[in-house]
Each structure stands twice: as structure tokens, then as C-alpha cells.
Amino acid sequence: MSARRPDALGGRAAVVGIGATAFTKDSGRSELALAAEAVRAALADAGLGPGDVDGMVTFSMDTSPEITLARAVGIGELSFFSRVHYGGGAACATVQQAALAVASGVAEVVVCYRAFNERSGRRFGAGVQHRQPSAEGVALGWVLPFGLLTPASWVAMTARRYLHTYGLTPEVFGHVAVAGRRHAARNPAAHFHGRPITLADHAASRWIAEPLRLLDCCQETDGGQALVVTSLERARTLPHPPAVITAAAQGAARGQEQMTGFYGDEPAGLPEAGVVARQLWAGSGLRPADVDAAILYDHFTPYVLLQLEEFGFCGPGEGGAFVAADALPLNTHGGQLGEAYLHGMNGIAEAVRLLRGTSVNQVPGARHVLVTAGTGVPTSGLILGADG
Structure with a gap:
């Protein structure tokens, strides 16, 4: 891919508001109600009102349409709306889309949101229930006949290869689980508040899909989260210090699949994370040593180790030792494993x-x-920075 200019986007927009619902296992509410609560909370946190919003971004998986949510919250005219595909891979891309809209002048205040009843409604961990007559459904036909039906089973294949390649044991994944739960134990918003675990707890948890144990797998949650993005100039007039969008990127690898990429040149890696990493470092002018904390997507513990390696924080096969050494603050909210x-x-x-x-x-x-x-899956990433 071509080199990216350091000034492509960085410093032109910022996250100025954050808001969430309670995180539960049975909300008893519609996903629209959860989304509306999160958006109102994020706008209040930003010191803005619904009338200030002219852009909205969410996931293609989200069930709350932009115009329906806009009516529910009281948002008026919209000049920009966008959705990003590939499930959790869309998270940082929603902020990138918002920043691009603000930087290009097509919107002034953009809300990014995601809300679902993932525990009490559609459970992604249940895997494939019905194969669709589509290109996406046909692609799954290469793995379903072999019993690879759930995200845990797909990740287990890569995890097994990783352990084999570097001569490691499943216990190496426990360091990620323990660190996440340690942070969650101090976070009142976390489901596992007050409940840290030990490496022994991790090793004693039941197998889900070897080499993944229960404590290697993220939670299922009902809830909503929203973010507000605006220009850095406007951000400086609002109540909180802006979180400057220093760099943002999306990435899909050559021959990319959705959690079943077992056929690439390096099946013990995450090449899509490498695509994002190269863009973020080039776009920001920063390097791993400049990062003060990392919030790494932890749907399954092995992929945290692989991300650390793809982003250059440590060498191949060294992610477990890196986490064990507490070399970088990771997932200080508890992550998806703990919060x-x-x-x-x-x-x-x-x-x-x-x-x-x-x-x-x-x-x-x-x-x-x-x-x-x-x-x-095709993914995304951000480097957020302090202003000034």
C-alpha cells in the first residue's frame, strides 16, 4: 500500500462526549431505548444538545436506524449518516467516519453509537444458526462441515497454531484474562466489579473449544455506548479536555476472511491488524514506545497477544510474556472480558x-x-491524544 501522509487526518477532530447505559445481562428494554439513553448521555457529557447533531454513524449490525434514533432523541436535520460492516471490526471505524465527515465539512457534530441485547437477544457466541444463500454464506461453507460453527471454534484454530508455532501452552493466555479482571474489579461499571481472578482460576475454568477456556472468552452484554465527535476548534470550547483523533485507520488483509483466515502465509498472525498498525504509525508519526496505554479488542484472549505482536510492542510469540511483565497498561476498564x-x-x-x-x-x-x-475480520484502529 502507498505511504500515508502524517497530516492526512490527525488533529482535525476530537471525541468530546461519551455516554453509556448500565451494562447488564437482561436489560428488559428495546435496543432503541438503550441507544437513545446512551446518545443522550454522550451529548450531555459533551455539553451539547440533540439540535447540535447533524451526523450519525453506527454498525451495519445495529438494529436502531439513524432516522428512528434521531426522532427518539430529538435530533433534527442530518447531513451525514454512515454504517460500517464486520461486527466488532467497525468500532474505531465509526469514529474515523465521523472525523472524516467533520474534517471535510459535511457535518459539524457526529454521534457514533452501538446498542444491543447481546445476552438476552441475539447471542453472537451461539454462532451460525442458518446459512444464507449469499456470497457470505457460501464462504462459511468451507468451515461449517468440519464443525467450526462458533466464533470460539474459529479463534481456537488460530490459537492452536499460535501455541504450536512458538512452543507455548494455553496458560499463556491467562495473563490477558487476569489483567482484564484486575482492572474490572476496580471499575464500578464493570460486570465483574470486585471479582478479580488468578492464573489458577483461569487454568481451572472449563474448556470451550480447546485451547480456549471459559475465561478466555468475552462476555455477552445488554447495553449501549455512544460517542460525540466534532472539530478540535469547537471541542476546545466544550466542558471536557478533547480526546484528539491523532490517527485513524481501517484495514483488510489480502485474501481476508471473517474469523476463518486459516489459509494465509502466517496463520498464527492477524494480518488485518498489521494493515491498521502500519497506517496508524505512519499517520501519527508515533511508535509503540510513545503509547501510554492500549485498549485492545479482547473478544478472545489469544488475539490480544497477536495484536501486541502485530503492532510491534513485542516480537512474535512474545505477547504473553509482555502482558505478564505488565509492560504496558492494557484495557484499564476491564475490557470486554471484564467490563x-x-x-x-x-x-x-x-x-x-x-x-x-x-x-x-x-x-x-x-x-x-x-x-x-x-x-x-476487516478491522480498524485509533490513536487518541491529549490536546496540546
């Missing part, structure tokens, strides 16, 4: 809190935070 599974949107909110200095697991002096989106 909630909101397709990564709650991780972006945590990055904003770190830059504001309001995280419950605050990293002193944090100025650059890396955020990643779903892996094993």
Missing part, C-alpha cells in the same frame, strides 16, 4: 477517560492511547 462486550465501543470511551484523567485505573500523564477494533 462489558459492546463491540469495542466502550473501549473507545475508556481511552477518552484516560486522556481526561478520569479512568478508575488512571495512567498518570497519559497522552497517547491506542484503541483497536475486532480482529479476525
